[in-house]
Amino acid sequence: MNRGRNPTSVANVFDSPEKIPVRALILVPVGICFLLMLAVLVFISWHFQGPVDPPRFAASTRQPVEVQGEIPKTDRDWLVNPSEGLDSGPIHPGGWASGDRYLHPLFAAVVGMGVLLVLFLRRVIVGLERRMGEQTHLRGEASAGDRRLEERLTATLRSIGDGVINLDPQGRITAMNPVAEALTGWSLEEAAGRDLEQVIIADGAGIRENGGPPGTHPAGVASDQDAWSGDPRVILAKDGTERQVTAQLTPIADRDGNRIGSVLVLTDLSRQLRMREELVRAKTEADEMEEQLEQAIERANRMAVEAEVANMAKSEFLANMSHEIRTPMNGILGMAGLLLDSPLTSEQRKYAEIVRSSGETLLALINDILDFSKIEAGRMELETIDFDLRRVLEDTAELLATRSAEKGLELTSLVHPNVPSGLKGDPGRLRQILVNLIGNAIKFTDHGEITVRAELREAAADRVGIRIGVTDTGVGIPKHRLKAVFSPFVQADGSTTRKYGGTGLGLSISKQLVELMGGVLEVTSEPGRGSTFAFTAWFELQDQPADAGSTGAAPDLGGVRVLVLTPHPASRAFFMTHLESWGCRVEAVDPAAAIVTLLDRAAQDQDPFHVVVLDDSVAAGPLGRSLTDWARRSDSCRPGWVLLKPLVRHTKCPDPDLGPRLPTLSKPIREASLRKCLAQALGLLPLDSPLTASPASSSGPAAQPEPSESPPSPQCSQARLLVAEDNPVNQMVALTFLKKLGYRADVAKDGLEAVSKFQQEPYDLILMDCQMPELDGFEATRRIRSLAPPSRGPDIPIIAMTANAMQGDRLRCLEAGMNDYLSKPVERAKLAALLDQWLNREQAA
Numbered sequence: 001m002n003r004g005r006n007p008t009s010v011a012n013v014f015d016s017p018e019k020i021p022v023r024a025l026i027l028v029p030v031g032i033c034f035l036l037m038l039a040v041l042v043f044i045s046w047h048f049q050g051p052v053d054p055p056r057f058a059a060s061t062r063q064p065v066e067v068q069g070e071i072p073k074t075d076r077d078w079l080v081n082p083s084e085g086l087d088s089g090p091i092h093p094g095g096w097a098s099g100d101r102y103l104h105p106l107f108a109a110v111v112g113m114g115v116l117l118v119l120f121l122r123r124v125i126v127g128l129e130r131r132m133g134e135q136t137h138l139r140g141e142a143s144a145g146d147r148r149l150e151e152r153l154t155a156t157l158r159s160i161g162d163g164v165i166n167l168d169p170q171g172r173i174t175a176m177n178p179v180a181e182a183l184t185g186w187s188l189e190e191a192a193g194r195d196l197e198q199v200i201i202a203d204g205a206g207i208r209e210n211g212g213p214p215g216t217h218p219a220g221v222a223s224d225q226d227a228w229s230g231d232p233r234v235i236l237a238k239d240g241t242e243r244q245v246t247a248q249l250t251p252i253a254d255r256d257g258n259r260i261g262s263v264l265v266l267t268d269l270s271r272q273l274r275m276r277e278e279l280v281r282a283k284t285e286a287d288e289m290e291e292q293l294e295q296a297i298e299r300a301n302r303m304a305v306e307a308e309v310a311n312m313a314k315s316e317f318l319a320n321m322s323h324e325i326r327t328p329m330n331g332i333l334g335m336a337g338l339l340l341d342s343p344l345t346s347e348q349r350k351y352a353e354i355v356r357s358s359g360e361t362l363l364a365l366i367n368d369i370l371d372f373s374k375i376e377a378g379r380m381e382l383e384t385i386d387f388d389l390r391r392v393l394e395d396t397a398e399l400l401a402t403r404s405a406e407k408g409l410e411l412t413s414l415v416h417p418n419v420p421s422g423l424k425g426d427p428g429r430l431r432q433i434l435v436n437l438i439g440n441a442i443k444f445t446d447h448g449e450i451t452v453r454a455e456l457r458e459a460a461a462d463r464v465g466i467r468i469g470v471t472d473t474g475v476g477i478p479k480h481r482l483k484a485v486f487s488p489f490v491q492a493d494g495s496t497t498r499k500y501g502g503t504g505l506g507l508s509i510s511k512q513l514v515e516l517m518g519g520v521l522e523v524t525s526e527p528g529r530g531s532t533f534a535f536t537a538w539f540e541l542q543d544q545p546a547d548a549g550s551t552g553a554a555p556d557l558g559g560v561r562v563l564v565l566t567p568h569p570a571s572r573a574f575f576m577t578h579l580e581s582w583g584c585r586v587e588a589v590d591p592a593a594a595i596v597t598l599l600d601r602a603a604q605d606q607d608p609f610h611v612v613v614l615d616d617s618v619a620a621g622p623l624g625r626s627l628t629d630w631a632r633r634s635d636s637c638r639p640g641w642v643l644l645k646p647l648v649r650h651t652k653c654p655d656p657d658l659g660p661r662l663p664t665l666s667k668p669i670r671e672a673s674l675r676k677c678l679a680q681a682l683g684l685l686p687l688d689s690p691l692t693a694s695p696a697s698s699s700g701p702a703a704q705p706e707p708s709e710s711p712p713s714p715q716c717s718q719a720r721l722l723v724a725e726d727n728p729v730n731q732m733v734a735l736t737f738l739k740k741l742g743y744r745a746d747v748a749k750d751g752l753e754a755v756s757k758f759q760q761e762p763y764d765l766i767l768m769d770c771q772m773p774e775l776d777g778f779e780a781t782r783r784i785r786s787l788a789p790p791s792r793g794p795d796i797p798i799i800a801m802t803a804n805a806m807q808g809d810r811l812r813c814l815e816a817g818m819n820d821y822l823s824k825p826v827e828r829a830k831l832a833a834l835l836d837q838w839l840n841r842e843q844a845a
Contacts, residue, residue: 172196175188184235200235331730333356333359375512393452394668395431407442409442411449412450424541429513430537438470445475448474450473463540465538469532470532472532474530482523519537521534556583557582557675560610564587571667572590596630611642614642644665645667647666719744720745722758723767741828767822768799797820798817800820
């Protein structure tokens with residue numbers, strides 16, 4: 001339909017070629033009739049026309065008329081009444097002048113009626129054509145709606161997932177959707193007009209005979225029978241492919257109920273069958289997987305039980321191995337210590353030192369293997385106790401100072417002033433990590449320095465994250481070996497010609513301990529330029545933390561001007577960091593600079609240095625002599641001097657003659673010692689004054705004083721001790737240790753003898769081995785505790801002195817009723833401290 005044209009316009013209707021017959025049918029007859037009538041009237045009027053009477057015409061028209069000739073009588077008589085005269089005769093209505101003649105009035109009437117008739121007919125024709133145009137427009141819209149409906153129905157049929165076939169009353173195909181074409185293999189052009197039985201073959205016969213009512217003709221099914229649904233059938237497509245379908249026939253009737261055809265719907269069952277087969281296959285696979293899962297779970301449970309049994313066997317094996325190895329190690333180290341206490345020649349002493357050193361190395365290896373086994377078994381646990389972070393780092397650095405000094409290395413421990421000292425955590429495991437990292441740095445560094453730095457990384461309300469890094473100037477690690485260094489039993493150099501020894505367990509254990517502390521151990525290194533191992537560990541804050549860097553009663557050093565002369569950058573950084581945090585004015589310079597000139601300029605500017613810290617390696621050289629000469633001639637502005645020395649000096653370095661006895665600061669430097677030496681150099685403290693410990697440094701196990709071998713008090717020396725030990729060598733070691741410490745002791749070779757001797761003699765303390773024949777130490781302790789009060793069984797101190805060093809052994813000893821725990825090999829200083837602690841407690845009680 002043309003949307004640019006008004007369908008109700010008359011012009012449009014008449015312009016349409018299909019409307020010309022309508023106009024002809026109406027206008028042609030009317031026009032012919034009108035022309036005939038007009039011809040008749042013209043004839044009549046012409047017949048009765050005559051000359052005009054001038055007088056009367058003039059009277060009627062009020063115009064003069066020129067008379068030409070005489071009017072005939074006959075005509076005058078028809079036109080004028082002679083009896084009324086010239087003025088009395090009327091002119092015929094409707095007459096008018098036409099030259100010298102006139103037409104009949106009826107002619108004008110007929111012409112007017114004709115014009116009116118034409119106008120009326122035109123109006124009627126226009127109205128009729130308008131109605132015809134509207135009807136044509138409505139028919140066009142109805143036709144377009146039919147087309148749209150047909151298109152919609154066609155699209156609907158195409159979108160239906162089943163095959164749809166339209167049949168006429170005779171059972172011939174009139175339409176098919178694409179699904180039906182795909183099922184039958186026939187296109188609509190090929191199947192149109194064909195009988196259904198020619199297109200669809202089911203089970204070798206027609207689908208209606210097989211799917212519809214028995215004995216029914218195909219045409220009858222389509223026209224006379226009711227709707228039906230057939231059972232699943234296998235049909236053959238045009239190419240011979242078999243399709244399993246279900247057929248449903250539905251008759252179609254018009255408004256009057258007459259059947260005008262039917263619709264056959266074919267549902268493809270292949271997809272459903274495939275889905276059913278897939279479902280069955282999936283269920284089968286699920287059943288198989290479930291069975292396999294049950295078998296896997298059963299196997300996993302069995303393996304878990306076997307693993308637990310193996311783990312228990314491994315733990316038991318490790319415990320036994322630990323006990324069996326530590327037992328002879330106790331004898332080796334104990335006898336080596338006793339041998340070194342006896343008069344020896346220099347050669348004998350050297351051999352004995354080698355024996356003890358080798359034994360300690362073997363003991364450290366055993367400890368590493370045991371720690372690694374604990375971590376692998378998931379039995380490594382961290383304790384949480386109060387400790388002083390600064391003291392732990394300084395003690396660890398001092399512990400390894402001898403090894404670093406032997407190689408000529410500078411070892412510096414630097415804790416940033418904003419790091420809190422009072423923390424809660426496991427100081428023993430932290431010290432173990434530091435020993436491994438610093439020990440490796442010393443091992444792989446031949447010259448230069450090693451720096452331990454602690455910085456505050458993150459702070460929360462009740463805990464802090466401390467980053468601790470160990471930097472060396474050693475050989476470094478190749479980039480491709482960085483990750484391997486944390487693997488157990490792996491070293492950076494794994495060749496058979498490797499220069500450095502070790503098992504490769506230290507870094508692996510340290511890494512896992514750091515992870516237990518909530519951090520990650522990382523390494524950055526460059527071959528030939530050293531390495532940095534750093535980690536962040538999380539610790540809780542103590543309820544009443546001490547001030548960072550507190551040094552007790554040392555005086556305030558604010559405003560003091562200090563000059564530091566040392567060739568080591570790490571040491572200069574240490575002095576700059578701490579002295580500036582105390583309010584001092586510091587200049588830390590390389591001794592290669594013009595130091596004497598610097599001192600003279602400071603004196604001339606009336607701002608002299610109050611203290612000069614001098615490294616002993618500098619004091620032994622030319623600069624030391626120059627400073628001595630300067631000090632002798634500068635009495636008025638002579639500063640205080642502090643001499644910086646290594647903890648162990650292997651070569652004789654003469655001290656500079658800078659005046660009276662100088663305060664000496666040992667490396668690695670402790671903060672408290674530095675403050676005390678500065679105060680002594682300024683004359684604020686005497687040289688022999690002790691430094692009062694801060695509250696933080698006196699709390700926690702890490703702050704306990706080193707065990708000493710001072711003789712026992714008179715009361716303790718009178719105490720009688722019982723040693724329950726089955727190994728003869730260890731018996732000898734224990735008795736000798738106790739004898740040298742001033743104690744009297746008896747020996748029991750097993751647990752039964754220990755219980756028997758305790759019942760016979762009133763001992764004051766028992767040293768109890770755990771693994772003994774006849775009766776072990778745990779059961780022996782329980783029996784002693786069960787004795788009646790007069791025998792002092794319930795309250796006598798019993799200390800476990802055992803080679804059992806696995807996780808939980810200490811707790812097991814305490815649960816058995818023992819008071820304390822001492823692992824083998826026994827160190828005489830630790831034994832002395834433990835005996836003094838428990839015997840003094842007994843005396844006080």
